[in-house]
Amino acid sequence: MIIPEQIRGARAMLGLTQAELAKSAGISTTGLNNIERGSADPKASTLRAIQAALENAGIIFQSDGELIAGGAGVRLARLKE
Template sequence: MITPEQIRGARAMLGMTQAELAKAAGISTTGLNNIERGSADPKASTLRSIQAALESSGVVFQADGEMASGGPGVRLRK
Protein backbone atom coordinates (compact mmCIF):
# COMPACT_ATOMS: atom_id res chain seq x y z
CA MET A 1 0.00 0.00 0.00
CA ILE A 2 1.08 3.56 -0.60
CA THR A 3 2.29 5.71 2.29
CA PRO A 4 1.30 9.22 3.35
CA GLU A 5 4.75 10.38 2.27
CA GLN A 6 4.25 8.92 -1.21
CA ILE A 7 0.86 10.60 -1.52
CA ARG A 8 2.27 14.00 -0.53
CA GLY A 9 5.27 13.56 -2.83
CA ALA A 10 3.14 12.53 -5.79
CA ARG A 11 0.78 15.43 -5.27
CA ALA A 12 3.71 17.85 -5.09
CA MET A 13 5.25 16.47 -8.30
CA LEU A 14 1.95 16.96 -10.08
CA GLY A 15 1.24 20.39 -8.58
CA MET A 16 -2.09 18.98 -7.40
CA THR A 17 -3.98 20.37 -4.41
CA GLN A 18 -5.53 18.19 -1.74
CA ALA A 19 -8.97 19.24 -2.96
CA GLU A 20 -8.16 18.18 -6.53
CA LEU A 21 -6.83 14.80 -5.46
CA ALA A 22 -9.69 14.20 -3.06
CA LYS A 23 -12.22 14.91 -5.80
CA ALA A 24 -10.40 12.62 -8.25
CA ALA A 25 -10.25 9.83 -5.65
CA GLY A 26 -13.85 10.28 -4.55
CA ILE A 27 -13.07 11.15 -0.93
CA SER A 28 -13.37 14.27 1.22
CA THR A 29 -10.58 16.82 1.42
CA THR A 30 -10.62 16.42 5.21
CA GLY A 31 -10.22 12.66 4.83
CA LEU A 32 -7.25 13.10 2.50
CA ASN A 33 -5.68 15.62 4.85
CA ASN A 34 -5.98 13.17 7.74
CA ILE A 35 -4.44 10.38 5.65
CA GLU A 36 -1.52 12.58 4.57
CA ARG A 37 -0.88 13.64 8.18
CA GLY A 38 -0.97 10.02 9.33
CA SER A 39 -3.85 10.66 11.73
CA ALA A 40 -6.25 8.30 9.91
CA ASP A 41 -6.18 4.57 9.28
CA PRO A 42 -7.74 4.42 5.82
CA LYS A 43 -9.33 1.38 4.26
CA ALA A 44 -7.29 -0.39 1.60
CA SER A 45 -9.96 0.57 -0.95
CA THR A 46 -9.47 4.26 -0.12
CA LEU A 47 -5.71 3.99 -0.64
CA ARG A 48 -6.31 2.18 -3.94
CA SER A 49 -8.60 5.03 -5.06
CA ILE A 50 -5.96 7.62 -4.18
CA GLN A 51 -3.25 5.61 -5.92
CA ALA A 52 -5.38 5.17 -9.05
CA ALA A 53 -6.13 8.89 -9.18
CA LEU A 54 -2.45 9.77 -8.89
CA GLU A 55 -1.34 7.14 -11.42
CA SER A 56 -3.91 8.35 -13.94
CA SER A 57 -2.40 11.82 -13.50
CA GLY A 58 1.09 10.61 -14.40
CA VAL A 59 2.96 9.17 -11.43
CA VAL A 60 4.44 5.73 -10.84
CA PHE A 61 4.74 4.28 -7.35
CA GLN A 62 7.86 2.27 -6.62
CA ALA A 63 8.16 -0.54 -4.08
CA ASP A 64 10.77 -0.88 -1.35
CA GLY A 65 14.26 -1.15 -2.76
CA GLU A 66 13.48 0.42 -6.14
CA MET A 67 14.61 3.86 -5.02
CA ALA A 68 18.22 4.84 -4.36
CA SER A 69 17.29 5.28 -0.70
CA GLY A 70 16.14 1.67 -0.55
CA GLY A 71 12.63 2.70 0.53
CA PRO A 72 9.35 3.15 -1.30
CA GLY A 73 9.09 6.12 -3.61
CA VAL A 74 7.26 7.83 -6.39
CA ARG A 75 8.32 9.32 -9.72
CA LEU A 76 6.75 10.91 -12.75
CA ARG A 77 5.93 8.56 -15.62
CA LYS A 78 8.39 8.90 -18.50
Protein backbone atom coordinates in the same frame (compact mmCIF):
# COMPACT_ATOMS: atom_id res chain seq x y z
CA MET B 1 0.21 0.03 -0.10
CA ILE B 2 1.20 3.64 -0.57
CA ILE B 3 2.21 5.75 2.40
CA PRO B 4 1.39 9.38 3.32
CA GLU B 5 4.80 10.65 2.22
CA GLN B 6 4.29 9.16 -1.24
CA ILE B 7 0.87 10.77 -1.54
CA ARG B 8 2.19 14.20 -0.54
CA GLY B 9 5.19 13.89 -2.84
CA ALA B 10 3.14 12.73 -5.80
CA ARG B 11 0.60 15.47 -5.30
CA ALA B 12 3.38 18.07 -5.13
CA MET B 13 5.00 16.75 -8.32
CA LEU B 14 1.72 17.13 -10.14
CA GLY B 15 0.90 20.51 -8.61
CA LEU B 16 -2.44 19.24 -7.30
CA THR B 17 -4.25 20.65 -4.30
CA GLN B 18 -5.70 18.32 -1.72
CA ALA B 19 -9.17 19.26 -2.96
CA GLU B 20 -8.30 18.32 -6.55
CA LEU B 21 -6.82 14.95 -5.58
CA ALA B 22 -9.66 14.20 -3.18
CA LYS B 23 -12.21 14.86 -5.92
CA SER B 24 -10.33 12.60 -8.37
CA ALA B 25 -10.14 9.83 -5.78
CA GLY B 26 -13.77 10.22 -4.72
CA ILE B 27 -13.00 11.05 -1.09
CA SER B 28 -13.38 14.13 1.08
CA THR B 29 -10.67 16.76 1.34
CA THR B 30 -10.71 16.34 5.11
CA GLY B 31 -10.21 12.60 4.71
CA LEU B 32 -7.24 13.13 2.39
CA ASN B 33 -5.76 15.69 4.77
CA ASN B 34 -6.00 13.22 7.65
CA ILE B 35 -4.39 10.47 5.56
CA GLU B 36 -1.52 12.73 4.46
CA ARG B 37 -0.87 13.79 8.07
CA GLY B 38 -0.90 10.15 9.20
CA SER B 39 -3.75 10.74 11.62
CA ALA B 40 -6.15 8.36 9.86
CA ASP B 41 -6.12 4.62 9.28
CA PRO B 42 -7.69 4.48 5.82
CA LYS B 43 -9.27 1.43 4.25
CA ALA B 44 -7.24 -0.35 1.59
CA SER B 45 -9.90 0.63 -0.95
CA THR B 46 -9.39 4.32 -0.13
CA LEU B 47 -5.63 4.03 -0.62
CA ARG B 48 -6.22 2.21 -3.92
CA ALA B 49 -8.52 5.02 -5.07
CA ILE B 50 -5.88 7.65 -4.22
CA GLN B 51 -3.17 5.61 -5.91
CA ALA B 52 -5.28 5.13 -9.04
CA ALA B 53 -6.06 8.86 -9.25
CA LEU B 54 -2.37 9.73 -8.97
CA GLU B 55 -1.30 7.06 -11.47
CA ASN B 56 -3.93 8.29 -13.94
CA ALA B 57 -2.40 11.74 -13.57
CA GLY B 58 1.09 10.46 -14.44
CA ILE B 59 2.70 9.17 -11.25
CA ILE B 60 4.58 5.89 -10.88
CA PHE B 61 4.94 4.48 -7.37
CA GLN B 62 8.12 2.63 -6.45
CA SER B 63 8.32 0.08 -3.69
CA ASP B 64 11.28 -0.64 -1.41
CA GLY B 65 12.63 -3.33 -3.73
CA GLU B 66 12.73 -1.01 -6.74
CA LEU B 67 14.98 1.61 -5.17
CA ILE B 68 18.72 1.33 -4.79
CA ALA B 69 18.85 3.31 -1.54
CA GLY B 70 15.77 1.64 -0.07
CA GLY B 71 12.51 3.21 0.97
CA ALA B 72 9.38 3.80 -1.04
CA GLY B 73 9.25 6.57 -3.63
CA VAL B 74 7.38 8.23 -6.46
CA ARG B 75 8.34 9.56 -9.87
CA LEU B 76 6.67 11.10 -12.85
CA ALA B 77 5.95 8.79 -15.75
CA ARG B 78 8.10 9.42 -18.77
CA LEU B 79 6.18 11.49 -21.28
CA LYS B 80 5.79 10.09 -24.77
CA GLU B 81 7.58 12.19 -27.36
